[in-house]
């Protein structure tokens with residue numbers, strides 16, 4: 001049975017709010033320090049000791065800052081793609097590879113994203129490592145996001161075995177909870193990296 005706990009949408013929203021508040025209470029210096037440590041753990045993973053194509057994201061607000069992490073990944077020779085809101089498939093993401101001439105825009109959530117350019121679209125099949133933002137995660141690798149279902153849709157092809165990649169959540173330590181409510185569409189992560197620990201959920 002995939003449902004561990006049945007909680008109402010209101011309770012789910014309250015938990016999301018609590019976790020967002022916990023994240024927002026950190027200073028920007030503490031967040032930058034956290035990103036340094038998370039970046040160290042990430043770059044030391046065995047999977048990243050060869051050139052990879054990494055799907056990352058552009059952090060906003062109180063999220064763990066990904067800017068320096070993304071720069072370090074590119075400096076190490078990895079290829080990097082970032083998501084845009086899919087122009088045709090509502091609720092889906094489309095990955096765009098970054099290059100010297102990438103032009104930037106903002107999506108409807110105010111999140112910076114590369115402009116759509118069909119020449120630089122990265123099919124998910126090309127991505128080896130997928131870095132995933134999260135609001136909360138639990139001891140089983142379950143993830144709570146912003147509530148749009150974007151990453152669950154992105155990861156559903158992976159869960160069905162259609163594509164092979166390593167999904168890694170990036171988080172602050174305060175985003176951990178013992179147990180999150182699980183919905184049928186939720187896709188647990190294989191790894192979550194926080195400043196203090198690399199959580200490995202691979203069985």
Ligand SMILES: Nc1nc2c(c(=O)[nH]1)N(C=O)[C@@H](CNc1ccc(C(=O)N[C@@H](CCC(=O)O)C(=O)O)cc1)CN2
Pocket residue numbers: 020057058059060061063083109111133134145146147148149150151
């Ligand atoms: N950096 C980043 N990019 C991402 C995501 C994410 O979580 N982080 N997403 C993950 O799926 C998608 C965007 N999903 C989102 C869903 C809802 C809201 C939203 O309701 N924002 C509120 C503020 C919420 C708050 O901070 O209190 C707003 O903008 O008013 C934002 C993004 C795709 N890109």
Ligand SMILES: Nc1ncnc2c1ncn2[C@@H]1O[C@H](COP(=O)(O)OP(=O)(O)OP(=O)(O)O)[C@@H](O)[C@H]1O
Pocket residue numbers: 143144145146147148149150151152153156183185186
């Ligand atoms: N694979 C899927 N196919 C269709 N709908 C989906 C899928 N995954 C999630 N959804 C829908 O998306 C909505 C939001 O899901 P959920 O609250 O789990 O999002 P989230 O994981 O917090 O958000 P995000 O991934 O954007 O950070 C749900 O109402 C669900 O119906």
